[in-house]
Each structure stands twice: as C-alpha cells, then as structure tokens.
Amino acid sequence: MILDTDITRVINKAEAFCASQGIEIELVFKLPANLVEVISERSKTLPTLYYVSVELLKRRLKNGCFILIKDGELHGHIFAHEHHVKGHSVFERSSLWVDPRYRNCNLGLLLMSRMTELYTDSFLISIAQTPKVHYYNELLGMTHVMLSEMSTVLVEELEKLGKLRDELSYKYFVNPCFESKIRQLK
Numbered sequence: 001m002i003l004d005t006d007i008t009r010v011i012n013k014a015e016a017f018c019a020s021q022g023i024e025i026e027l028v029f030k031l032p033a034n035l036v037e038v039i040s041e042r043s044k045t046l047p048t049l050y051y052v053s054v055e056l057l058k059r060r061l062k063n064g065c066f067i068l069i070k071d072g073e074l075h076g077h078i079f080a081h082e083h084h085v086k087g088h089s090v091f092e093r094s095s096l097w098v099d100p101r102y103r104n105c106n107l108g109l110l111l112m113s114r115m116t117e118l119y120t121d122s123f124l125i126s127i128a129q130t131p132k133v134h135y136y137n138e139l140l141g142m143t144h145v146m147l148s149e150m151s152t153v154l155v156e157e158l159e160k161l162g163k164l165r166d167e168l169s170y171k172y173f174v175n176p177c178f179e180s181k182i183r184q185l186k
Helices: 007-021 033-045 054-061 109-117 130-141 152-160
Strands: 024-028 064-069 071-084 088-098 123-128 143-145 171-174
Touching: 007 024, 007 064, 007 109, 007 123, 024 109, 033 054, 033 071, 033 088, 054 071, 054 171, 064 109, 088 109, 109 123, 109 130, 123 130, 130 143, 130 171
Parallel strands: 088 123
Antiparallel strands: 024 064, 064 071, 071 088, 123 171, 143 171
C-alpha cells in the first residue's frame, strides 16, 4: 500500500482494515504471561528489535501498550518505555512489531499514532533507524532533532541509558510537548 500523506484518512483505513479482519486494537497495562514471553522471545530472534526481557516488558506494560489481537493471537504491539531525566519522565515508543501477514496495511503507523496520542501532553521520543519510521514520525507531527539541539543534560542521560546512537544511522524525533522544552531540560 502506498502511503497517502492525509494521515487521518490513512489511520481510518488502517482501523477499517482491522475491523474487516476481526483484529482488535487495545490499550493494555497487563498481558498474560504467555504473550509477554512471546514478545520477549520475538525480540531475541528478530534483528530489527532490541532484546527485551520479560521483566522489562512487565515494567513497560505499566506505561501502556497498544496491541493488535485476534482470537488470542498477537498480531502487533508497541510499548512506551519510561526514562527519568532530571526529575522528568521521558517516554520512548519502543518494541514496535506487526505480523508480517499484515504489513503494508499501515498497522505500524496506526500503533505509533495511538501511542503518540496517548502521550500528547508528556515528553515522547522515538529513536529509529528505519526511514519508514522516520516518515511516520513526521506524519504524526513529531520533529527530527539533532543531538546538538538537545540540552547537554539530556544527551548525557541518553548516553547513560545506552540510547545515544550514531546520528548517521539513527534519528531522534520528539513530540511537540518535548520539542518545546528539549533545549531547556536540566
């Protein structure tokens, strides 16, 4: 499917696709242990995902996770990972995955959109390597920021957290709430 830049129409089509396929989109704060284990194992075997342990996923679930589910089978997910930077919570969209059978239906964008909306009034960051995710971030109203545009404190915290990446390969996108404060975060 070629992505149309009318974000509302694209999201509506993705939602309609889910409805036609019987796939439910849910915001969850808990998942059965077997599904958490599936996600953890998947992150271990897929080179596009960073490995996340069951314990880390359980902590991330407390921040909310959007899932795509049908008949108890998980077809997609996205988590919010909370970081603490000098007394501020910074939420990172993480562990985005969509079942290969449903790729090219904009379900990844749908999950990203839902998580972005959930954290509209909070500091939200996306650290991504894939150009498609960069494009989705832009469609969702997020701003690409360079490390040089961030406060020194934030860059130091990203380094401590292991989130400081090579800017040639990775790009940092922040939501409007975070963008308005990114240079002053101390």
